[in-house]
Amino acid sequence: MFTGLSAFPLTPITETGVDERAFAALIARLAAAGADSIGALGSTGSxxxxxxxxxxxxxxxxxxxxxxxxxxxxxxxxxxxxxLEAAEDAQNAGAAGVLLAPMSYQPLTHDDVFGLYEDVSAHLSVPLVVYDNPGTTHFAFTDELYARVAELPHVASIKIPGVPADPEAARARVRRLRQILPGTVTLGVSGDPLGATGLNAGCDAWYSVVAGTFPEPALTITRAARSGDAGQARAESRRLQPLWDLFDRHGSLRVVAEAAAQLGLTPPHSLPLPLRGLEADDRARVADVLEQLRLRA
Incomplete structure (x- = not known):
């Protein structure tokens, strides 16, 4: 399950709650497109x-x-x-697995984080993905902490925040992680501009923001890389460079929220306040990029 493309959709939110109709449609769209798994309620899912x-x-x-x-x-x-409450609810809903990031207000120590995963894994009946996303959690894992957590029960995958942009350095990074992790734990790359690089370097999965709104190009990259066609994976990722540039400038959440709204997949304003989305000029730039990349179909 923790291989291939895992697509992370938005959770459209109004001030009265989740727009369940829009959310259900996003989920069904990803299933129909052929995503290998769906990551609900990730960072993109607010x-x-x-x-x-x-x-x-x-x-x-x-x-x-x-x-x-x-x-x-x-x-x-x-x-x-x-x-633990969220884990119980997810399991009761029929989730095939859970994804856990070490959220914090006070800074967390490595022992704090290991203790979190130790406590949670002891109460799970489904596999767990370790979610390393320092951009939102402000906590950075060390390789040693990866190795400790990976030995816990139910830990099935680690979602790393990216790989080096240089292909050889990326392969070395993946080899290093393979050496310290159990063979039962898969490696998933995130940071969409580096998705193709991570997959070509040997990562098992791509935990992808862009796939939650645009599954087709993400599937093209994933299937090419997984079949050994590194060149096609790189080419498709290079084609999406204008989108990656928007991610770098504004953050992926605001960009995909605006793109989904322009495609009519979500209401015009679906981010939770105080997040207000993009200004008019930036919304126009998103529209231009969608047209340029033929992502409106």
Missing amino acids: YAYLTREERARAARVAVEHAERTPVVVGIGALRTRHV
Whole structure:
């Protein structure tokens, strides 16, 4: 399950709660496109802004509309007690796995984070993805911490924040991680501009933001890399460079939220306040890029 393309969709949010109709349609669209798994309530899914009840309901909606596609549900929260509640709700919803980032307000130590995964893994009946995303959590794993956490029960995959841009350095990075991790734990690359590089370097999975809104080009990259056609994977990623440039400038969440709105997949304003999305000039630039890359179909 933790190989291939894992697509992370938005969770369209209004001030009265989750737009379940739009969310269900996004999930069904990814299942129909052929994503290998769906990452509901990841950072792109704005999980940190939702109540327990909203998250539990979103998990159920995702599982109901994913058909046979496995759904991995984000369970991160500030307190371990709340993580355990989210894990219980995700498992009750029928999630095939859970995704856990070490959220914090006070800075976390390595022992804090190991203790979090130790406590949570002891209460799980489904596989767990370790979610290393220092851009949102402000916590950076060390390789040694990866190795400690990977030995815990139910840990099945590690979502690394990226690989070096140089292909040979990327391969060396993946080899290093393979040496310290159990063979049962897969490696998943994130940071979409480096998705092709990570897959070509030997990562098992791509945990992808862009795939949640544009699954087809992400599948092209993934299938090419997984079949050994590194050149095609690189070429498709280079084709998407204008989109990667927008991600670098504005952050992937705001860009895909605007793109999804322009495609009519979500309401015009679907980010949780205080996030206000892009200004008019930047929205126009997103429109230009969608047209340039033929992503409006």
